[in-house]
Amino acid sequence: AVSEQLKLKVRLVDCVGYAVEGAQGFLDEEGPRMVRTPWLEDPIPFEEAAEFGTRKVIEEHSTIGIVVTTDGSITDLPRASYEDAENRVITELADLGKPFVIIVNSKNPSGLDAVTLAAELSARYDVPAMPMDCQNMEQPVIIDLLKEALYMFPIREIAIDLPRWVEELPNNHWLYARFSDAVLEVVADVNRLRDVEPAALQLGEYEFVERSILQSIEPGEGSAAIELTCSHDLFYQVLSELSGFPIEGDHNLVGLISELSFAKHEYDKVAEALRNVKDTGYGLVSPGTDDIVFEQPELIRQGNRFGVKLTATAPSYHLIRAxxxxxxxxxxxxxxxxxxxxxxxxxxxxxxxxxxxxxxxxxxxxxxxxxxxxxxxxxxxxxxxxxxxxxxxxxxxxxxxxxxxxxxx
Known part of the structure; x- marks a missing residue:
């Protein structure tokens, strides 16, 4: 787990990389050093194989890339020796469209040179560039590196979880409209996963949002989920507007629900009759079981025969349109x-x-x-x-x- 919201499975693939000016090992007594590769039958020069293999790995076997360059402090080669290979690698990665980050390897990662170079590369290529000492980096640094790399994935879907009662509001309600406008305004600038966290913080700054919680980020799916909550005061305000009754807390809500429940129960008895009287001019409210009054049985006689008379009465309501x-x-x-x-x-x-x-x-x-x-x-x-x-x-x-x-x- 890189963070509470970000979990992943990783398989690292190391590459030789691109040769830099002044590097040794590419020549032998007979000229260019020849090597075999898994992709070609005939031997090719080591320098060519290094680039060919690196390009194959990133194109066909990787989903993210980590470019390692330096400020020139880790070897005897000056910073300028790395610039050509660095530019070619980063340009090719950008053309592939795969997420990647840049490491500025330095013996003094917190020094001015490393920090300045990282800022320049980040601004130039619009990707995170992190100064670090690769030989001595520890787990927290590695986790930050993986987090930055994963956050470079493009975002395809953002799920916004609104309070259930807000979702029940009509689309033209002022609060629902303000939520919709806020979400559309903020997500318009979200292009990569790294933009989701700032977007969640920005949504939390709206006055009608009590909390904005980044629930999850799924780099493999390019999706994220944000939960927005509202205060109880806003809930009661909206209820008061919709119902026309003042509601300041749960105590008012319980009493009002009891009253409205009784009114709804009574209305349901006449609802169909009201619809009929509007459509046809006549509506009938049939008596319910509780409305029937049973009289006491009465013994009756017809000649030599006796029987029992059972009587029941019930009110019926007739609605007539005039x-x-x-x-x-x-x-x-x-x-x-x-x-x-x-x-x-x-x-x-x-x-x-x-x-x-x-x-x-x-x-x-x-x-x-x-x-x-x-x-x-x-x-x-x-x-x-x-x-x-x-x-x-x-x-x-x-x-x-x-x-x-x-x-x-």
Whole structure:
């Protein structure tokens, strides 16, 4: 495990590398030193074999690369001797598109020369360059090196784990929209795994995010997972907005859930009837088991035969849609004034048909005048008529309608 979020299996492959100017061992008494390779039948010069083998390993047998160069302090060769081979190796790795990092091998890795060179190489090639003493490096340094190398993998997928209650919000809700905008803004700059950790820290700086947790990084899959959390205060704020009830803590939430649960239970009884009355004009609420009242059995006699009469009663609720209409007839004065008012209403109707109902007349909008007219008609049915209607419906249900004659006086 390189870190809590990053685990891997590693197989290291060593390569001879590219020859640097002034290096020895490539020539013998007869000229270029010839060697055999696993990839070619005939011997080839050692210098050529070194490059050929190194290129084969990184192209066909590796997923990440580590380029080892130096500041010139580890051998008698000056820094300039390494620059040509260094540039060719790094350029070829970049063209391959495989992740890699650079080690600046130095006897004094914390010295100014090594640190400055590492910074220059990192800026030039846009990859991590780490100064270190390869001969004396310890496990923590190796782990940091592997971590940097793995973090160079391209990122293909970032899973953002939002609080479950946030995911239940509609897409146009202000909090859900702010989460979406924040995530899109931050991940736009994430191209490699090394960018994920700074992105997670950046997401944690938003005021509506309580914590931003980097859960995992999978270099082999190019994926990462980040969890975002919210404060309880924000949870209660959103609940208050959605419900229309003030919720400041769990105590309010428990009481409100109890009330809403009772209301939901009662509504479910009439929900289907409400849908039917909107669609067909008539809705029926059937009695539930708890609504049935069983009378005491009664002994009855027919001639010489006896029986038992069992009676049960239950309330049923009938919803009837009655369309009511209302007219508004404002008087404005003379005929000319009336014509001007009609022309004004017609122009407003063309601009916005709904806006005409907001037109002010004598201190009230047309909408308020129509609503008052409709409301007055709702109370026109007298109580005795309501009772007669209920008695009539009860008789029809229990005895049948046969022929029904309704006379309105």
């Amino acid at each position: 369309n009511i209409s209302a007219e508004v007839t404002p008087f404005v004065g003379t005929e000319k004034q009336g014509e001007e008012f009609v022309r004004y209403l017609a122009e407003e109707f063309e601009k916005d048909p709904d806006q005409i109902w907001e037109t002010d007349f004598l201190g009230k909008s047309m909408h308020d005048l129509v609503r008052e007219g409709l409301q007055s008609k709702l109370t026109k049915m007298p109580e005795n008529a309501q009772e007669k209607l209920q008695e009539t419906l009860t008789k029809i249900l229990n005895e049948g309608s046969g022929g029904l004659i309704c006379i309105i006086l």
